[in-house]
Amino acid sequence: MTGKLNFREFCIILAILFTVILFVAISFLFFVPSPEVIWTSMTSPEMIFSLKLSVITATISTIIVMLVGIPIGYSLSRFSFFGKSIVKSIIDLPMAFPELVLGLALLLFFGNVWVSKPLEILGVQIVFTKLGIVVAQIFTALPFAIRIIYSAFEGVNKRYELVSRSLGYGEFETFTKVTLPLAKKGLFASTIITFARCMGAFGAVLILAGGAYMNTETLPITLYLNMSYGNLGMAITSGIVLIIVSFVAIVVFEKLEGLNAVKS
Amino acid sequence: MLLKVENLSIELGEFKLEKASFEVDKGDYLIIIGPTGSGKTIILETIAGFYQPKQGRIYMNGKDITGLPPEKRGISMVYQDYVLFPHMSVYENIAFGLRKKINDEGMIKREIERIAKVLKIPHLLNRSPTTLSG
Numbered sequence: 001m002t003g004k005l006n007f008r009e010f011c012i013i014l015a016i017l018f019t020v021i022l023f024v025a026i027s028f029l030f031f032v033p034s035p036e037v038i039w040t041s042m043t044s045p046e047m048i049f050s051l052k053l054s055v056i057t058a059t060i061s062t063i064i065v066m067l068v069g070i071p072i073g074y075s076l077s078r079f080s081f082f083g084k085s086i087v088k089s090i091i092d093l094p095m096a097f098p099e100l101v102l103g104l105a106l107l108l109f110f111g112n113v114w115v116s117k118p119l120e121i122l123g124v125q126i127v128f129t130k131l132g133i134v135v136a137q138i139f140t141a142l143p144f145a146i147r148i149i150y151s152a153f154e155g156v157n158k159r160y161e162l163v164s165r166s167l168g169y170g171e172f173e174t175f176t177k178v179t180l181p182l183a184k185k186g187l188f189a190s191t192i193i194t195f196a197r198c199m200g201a202f203g204a205v206l207i208l209a210g211g212a213y214m215n216t217e218t219l220p221i222t223l224y225l226n227m228s229y230g231n232l233g234m235a236i237t238s239g240i241v242l243i244i245v246s247f248v249a250i251v252v253f254e255k256l257e258g259l260n261a262v263k264s
Numbered sequence: 265m266l267l268k269v270e271n272l273s274i275e276l277g278e279f280k281l282e283k284a285s286f287e288v289d290k291g292d293y294l295i296i297i298g299p300t301g302s303g304k305t306i307i308l309e310t311i312a313g314f315y316q317p318k319q320g321r322i323y324m325n326g327k328d329i330t331g332l333p334p335e336k337r338g339i340s341m342v343y344q345d346y347v348l349f350p351h352m353s354v355y356e357n358i359a360f361g362l363r364k365k366i367n368d369e370g371m372i373k374r375e376i377e378r379i380a381k382v383l384k385i386p387h388l389l390n391r392s393p394t395t396l397s398g
Contacts, residue, residue, distance in 0.1 A: 159346040162314050165334035166341045168364030177360075181351040 029240055033233045041237035049214050050222040051241060057130065057218065058198035061137035065145045065194045068138075070187065073149030074175070078158070095143045099203030106139060106208045132209035133216055140204050141197035145190050152186020153179065189256045196249035200242055265326065266290045267311070272320035274310055279303060283320065312339045335364075348393035355389040 033041075041047055075081070076088060094102050109115060110126040119126065126132045156179055164174040180187070202220035209216040213225060219238045226234035267288040274281040281303045288294045296304045310317055313334035322330045329337050340361070348357050355376060362372045380386040388396065 157346050159343055160349060162309065162312070162334070163341060163343065163346065163349075164360075165314065166312050166337075166339060167361040168335045170333070170335050178349060178351075182349075184351075 026243060029236055029243065033236050037233035038237050038240065041234045042241075044234065046214060046217070046222060047234065047237060047241075050217045050219050050238065053130070053133070053216075054199055054218040057133045057137060058195055061134050061141065061198040062191060062195045064134070064138055065141050065198070066187070066191055069142060069145040069149050069190065069194075073146050074153050074179070076146070076150050077153035091143055091146055093143070094139060095147070099140055099201065100207060101203075102139060103136060103204035103207030106136060106204060110135070110208065127208060128210035128212070128216065130209070130216055133205050133218060136204035136208040137198040137201045140201040141194045144197055145194045148186060148190035148193060149183075152183040152190065155186060156182040185256050189253050192249045192252050192256075196246050199245050265323070266292070268321075268323040268326075269307075269311065270321045270323070272307070272310065272322065273318045274303065274306055274315060275318045276306060276315060279306065281306065285320075308341065312341050313337050350392070350394050353390050353392060354385065354396070357393060358389075 072091070076084065107127060110119075110132075116125075116127070124131065126135050160178050160182060161174050164178045165171070169177060199218075200220055201218075202224065205211065205216075205218055206221060206224070211217065211221040211225065217225065219242050222238040223235050223242070226232070226238070265287050269284060269286050272281070272284040279301075284307060286294065296307065298304050306315065309315055311322055313329070313332060313336075317330065320330075321328055324337065324339070348354075349360065352360065358376045358379060359372050362375060366372050366375065376389070377386065380389055
């Protein structure tokens, strides 16, 4: 056996071992509670409420994240401007620190009189409300979305845009007719990952929206609240629902990545 | 004079081009020769309006076009690669440029059919350019 082969074996064994441990750990979630407990939990008013709230807030947050993330990702990919590297670093920052810290920062910001008072006059309340869930989800998912969107635009050769401009199309027309369609797979992947991130957002949602029972209770909050009450069946069922959502998102993402790789 | 480039200086990151000047008359051929990285493409892209020169002027038919955006210059670029949009069919690729010149979709269709006949490619119009070999 050569050293090269040993290294190869080591890498493959490590990959399989880690995958098996992860898979078994996740499988435990599905087998610990009985099917009756899962069914009862699934159909409980609390679960239906939190599932509905999670899907609605995650959908709204995903739409907002994509609407904001696409222009930001495009500007970071295509334009040079003063302070670009600082903007990039600050946007990336929430990816590096815990969600709880992000939630705390958002709570202090939106709880501040200078911010909360003007918003109150406009009839907008963010702290400990459902709107707070959306805000927390947006700030949790946006940095990840921008990263993927940025990579998607980087993958589109600028020469296509230059050709379009030389054929008489303006900057915005070129963006909509050439750049967006060419980056669509990456943008779609970003939408899926954003939705999964929003569905699973916990720390920031808990701190900014309060995690109140049947009020600002999303699926991860249901898991957390029921774990603290000792209601394991409900906790595990919400975990199962979250895993299914994440699994579907990852499968679609991998599939799209594969398609992109084949194309390039 | 069709095209006149006067003291054109370009700076793009570490790339620098100092005071390039030349003229091209109608019917002329201009060949720019130079090693890789010498700025041949960048000169053409600056003339097309993709980059703003640091100094110098560009004239087209006597009109100063230095400050105009690419779509207002009436200059088209054809690269060696990235010539066809991969997300459009052959028909759409031809129509893309025509749509900025002709407003009538029927006239565009007739024009494309005429061009396709000349090039002997009517059977390829609905194909994706990514499926064509050459």
